[in-house]
Amino acid sequence: MTAVYSKEAFGKNTTSEISDLRLKDILQKMPREIFIRNPRKAWTSVILSILMVGLGYFGIAISPWYLLPLFWVFTGTALTGFFVLGHDCGHRSFAKRKWVNNLVGHILFLPLLYPFHSWRILHNYHHAHTNKLEHDNAWQPLKPEIYGSLGGFGQWIYRQVRGWFWWVGSIGHWALLHFDWRQFQGKERQQVKVSVLVVLAGAAIGFPALFATVGVWGVIKFWLMPWLGYHFWMSTFTIVHHTTLDVPFTAPEEWHEATAQLAGTVHCDYPRWVEFLCHDINVHVPHHIASCIPSYNLRAAHQIIKENWGDAVKERRFSLALMKEIAQECHLYDENSNYQSFKTYHAKQSIKL
Template sequence: MVQRQSFEGTGRDLDRQRIAALEKQASLGDVIQTIPKDCFRISPAKAWARLVVNVLLVVLGYAALALNPWWWLLPALWIFTGTALTGFFVIAHDCGHRSFSTRRRINDIVGHVMLLPLLYPFHGWRIKHNQHHTFTNQIEMDNAWRPMSVAEYRALSPGVRAGYRFARGIGWWFASAVHQLNLHFKPSLFKPKDRADIRLSSTAVIAFACVLFPALLWMGGPWAVIQFWLMPWLVYHFWMSTFTLVHHTHPDIPFYPAATWTPVTGQLFSTIHCVYPAWVEFLCHDINVHIPHHVSTAIPSYNLRKAHTALKAHWSDYMHETEFSWSLMRSITRECHLRDETGYYLPCREVD
């Protein structure tokens, strides 16, 4: 049994004590050992059942959009359909971590198919995302919401500064779309051994788009593109941006230089469990039960809650939990922009 720690202090000083105690007490392997073995077991029945239910819900959303006679109901239908499409991403997310199926080919095929409606290239996303998992909250290597240093920010032109402030502020909800376009389609950003996979996924997305958009235009003109693709896609990116931002952003969780970063600090201490409304948790397959997923990507999404309960029984002193609210988003988007010399957040307004 893990011995409980006693901590004294407030805010960042208290969390520095926790980081030091955690790194002295355990490695990431020790943490993984406290998760029941059956949490790592892949269940084809559960995986395929979730996929089928998710597909039916997306079909239901599109059918409702096609048959709906009331303009005022459109926002609710877009929110439902876009959130259900976020579930497609989570299934592909399991595929990318090889936790949907024990067979690599099935993971690759399902991952590609699930991401096509979102115009996401599977291999381009998978490889960059695994880099985030390998180096979570490491300054030099993490590629997800890594804050700029004060010096980097001051070196930007005024226009680029404004864009950065927008992406970390009120425009956070669209930042994942920019991330998608900038990182996942360019073979030159990947190692030579991965570039054939990147071209394959990018070609699949481009081919799908060349069928999708002409078909929508033929069926209903520009409004069909807006109604059936653009609006659900924007809802998806709202959730994608929100989930990924909240997963690792907190005033008391720093980014660490490689010299002091450790896997157990990055994956256990620096990952946040956030509770969302039940309908979001259901449609998005519990992706925000996120700490066990960072402790081990081998845990399928349907086992995350059981794994989280086990982690809390042993490591609750080192785990961060919160609940989704607009006040939470306001706090993050107002305060968590740049990193100071110690790796902690500070707002842009303090250096502008």
């Protein structure tokens, strides 16, 4: 079935029907150099992230208590840079050799306690089913009837994560989905098992060493708070990339790959220091058009997409107003308006009663 997206689904400035667009039509507009891996740029990015994380930890070590929040934010953001480079490794856009991508990915993910292969496999599934209802495994809205069946406590948890506590959502995603290798099959199960064991071994060595050298407060100061800062950005990037009032989720039978990747992904401008430390992961539309584009080429690719399909591209700026829109409105699936708020849902339930 061919998907037909209305003008509203693509934004107010859409002037042409693009429901017959194919991914290869978009890729053909991209020059070859957009996809070429550059070892110098890749390894320079790694060195830069290591230096920035080191600077953050140095600041934590020497700063008085009242400056610690500043360095926690900085270090957590710099650690997100580790994740973004590991993200390139997962998409094989960091290095040509698979073993290099796997090794670097495991090393960069280790401080974050993320099993590399389980994340890689689940994340690739997200790319294959972006904004496909009941399939996408990243931030899709529940159908009202599913939400209604959760029970009081389940509904409360869901309301927190889809509301003003969105920033802890990735912690639940990390804990619930990435350590159970039984959900994978064959070769993938063995890969995930290795990644999980690497993380567990790292934690078994690292945490006792931290407790022995810096104590409980040191673990909180040097690991927990920066780690929570990383998850703030992990949750924020993920939900903003695919969740605004004009982003459509579609049923599997109506889902259309090219238009879902192009119009179901949001480009969001953050403060430049955040984009610098996080290697432009916010430039997300071209990454969904072709996940093999290295992070250092995303801006050039985005410009090409804008020049050709600018009416379909959604661009926002990170702000309190944007997060208020997401936290107060983008809750449950609605086939007509994309989203239904919890307030609207419960009002309807009260009328029925």
